[in-house]
Amino acid sequence: MTEQAFISVLGGGSFGTAIANIxxxxxxxVRQWMRDPERAAEVNQLHENTRYMxxxxxxxxxxxxxxxxxxxxxxxxxxxxxxxxxxxxxxQVRPYISKHQMLVSTTKGIQGDGFRLMSQxxxxxxxxxxxxxxxxxNLAKEIGQHQLTATVIASASNQVRTxxxxxxxxxxxxxxxxxxxxxxxxxxxxxxxxxxxxGMAASLxxxxxxxxxxxxxxxxxxxxxxxxxxxxxxxxxxxAGVGDLIVTCTSSLSRNYRVGYAVAKxxxxxxxxxxxxxxxxxxxxxxxxxxxxxxxxxxxxLVSGLHGLLYEKKELSEVIDELMLAxxxxxxxxxxxxxxxxxxxx
Numbered sequence: 001m002t003e004q005a006f007i008s009v010l011g012g013g014s015f016g017t018a019i020a021n022i023x024x025x026x027x028x029x030v031r032q033w034m035r036d037p038e039r040a041a042e043v044n045q046l047h048e049n050t051r052y053m054x055x056x057x058x059x060x061x062x063x064x065x066x067x068x069x070x071x072x073x074x075x076x077x078x079x080x081x082x083x084x085x086x087x088x089x090x091x092q093v094r095p096y097i098s099k100h101q102m103l104v105s106t107t108k109g110i111q112g113d114g115f116r117l118m119s120q121x122x123x124x125x126x127x128x129x130x131x132x133x134x135x136x137x138n139l140a141k142e143i144g145q146h147q148l149t150a151t152v153i154a155s156a157s158n159q160v161r162t163x164x165x166x167x168x169x170x171x172x173x174x175x176x177x178x179x180x181x182x183x184x185x186x187x188x189x190x191x192x193x194x195x196x197x198x199g200m201a202a203s204l205x206x207x208x209x210x211x212x213x214x215x216x217x218x219x220x221x222x223x224x225x226x227x228x229x230x231x232x233x234x235x236x237x238x239x240a241g242v243g244d245l246i247v248t249c250t251s252s253l254s255r256n257y258r259v260g261y262a263v264a265k266x267x268x269x270x271x272x273x274x275x276x277x278x279x280x281x282x283x284x285x286x287x288x289x290x291x292x293x294x295x296x297x298x299x300x301x302l303v304s305g306l307h308g309l310l311y312e313k314k315e316l317s318e319v320i321d322e323l324m325l326a327x328x329x330x331x332x333x334x335x336x337x338x339x340x341x342x343x344x345x346x
Contacts, residue, residue, distance in 0.1 A: 008074035014052040014140035016080030024061035040064035056144035083109025099128035108188035130157040135188035137247035154184035183231030192282030194218035198249035199260025256282040
């Protein structure tokens, strides 16, 4: 029998609530930290997070709190905070963290200052702590319904990987392990960009061929970018790569997909984000990745095209022409690289 853990989840959003509830259902003591006292009281009294997970009953082992210092006793601390707020929360919790605690990020985003992923933000702040990340095709509302779901825990620490599998694994939630923290985390961040593009394609009534082309070229672009930054391209064949990409590019439950859908219907990007009422990480990630790709000379036509549509006032027809009439390149870079392909045309 798995030893009971005391777990803290920082963040009151949909995925933080889903993770907190899985751990609680598995018999662990769980504290979920929220900024809003009214929302914390609601969770404790109604056992429901009506803003982010309406209609989903939460286990009695899950207790919400606004007292962040309570994390000092936790064995595992999940950081389920939007990427923009991540550094501030890290600074806020710093006095209460000891080096034996496992720190796990569930945030799928990138910090623009120095192109840092959330695990790097944690490692910089807590160099002595074991650190992990969770990513995969994990729509929170489906997890709340106990739909069969799988995720990936990535960590350099075998202890973290094993413990997270014990704490979160159950009959409807399966946890796979990976040691490629950078690749798993990049997959989770990058796919949000392409989910916006897929939402736009669906909104415009584009065909199944187009959708298939968009998803597979997105995967090629993601893995090319990630390998250039030191990730293992094979990671992108797994749940945190192609798995997460498929679900966010095809589901109306995906926040980034819904933003893209609304923009293609004529809403301004700011209006679409406001209407969503939740953080769509792909908006911020798009700008950061475009700048990094240009800095490193990485070929990312879909990122450039989407940036042109959202921020450079380009027309859709112009972007499509640029994508379809550009130099026809290789299908899979790791079979025949772009450079090798271009040599054949010289």
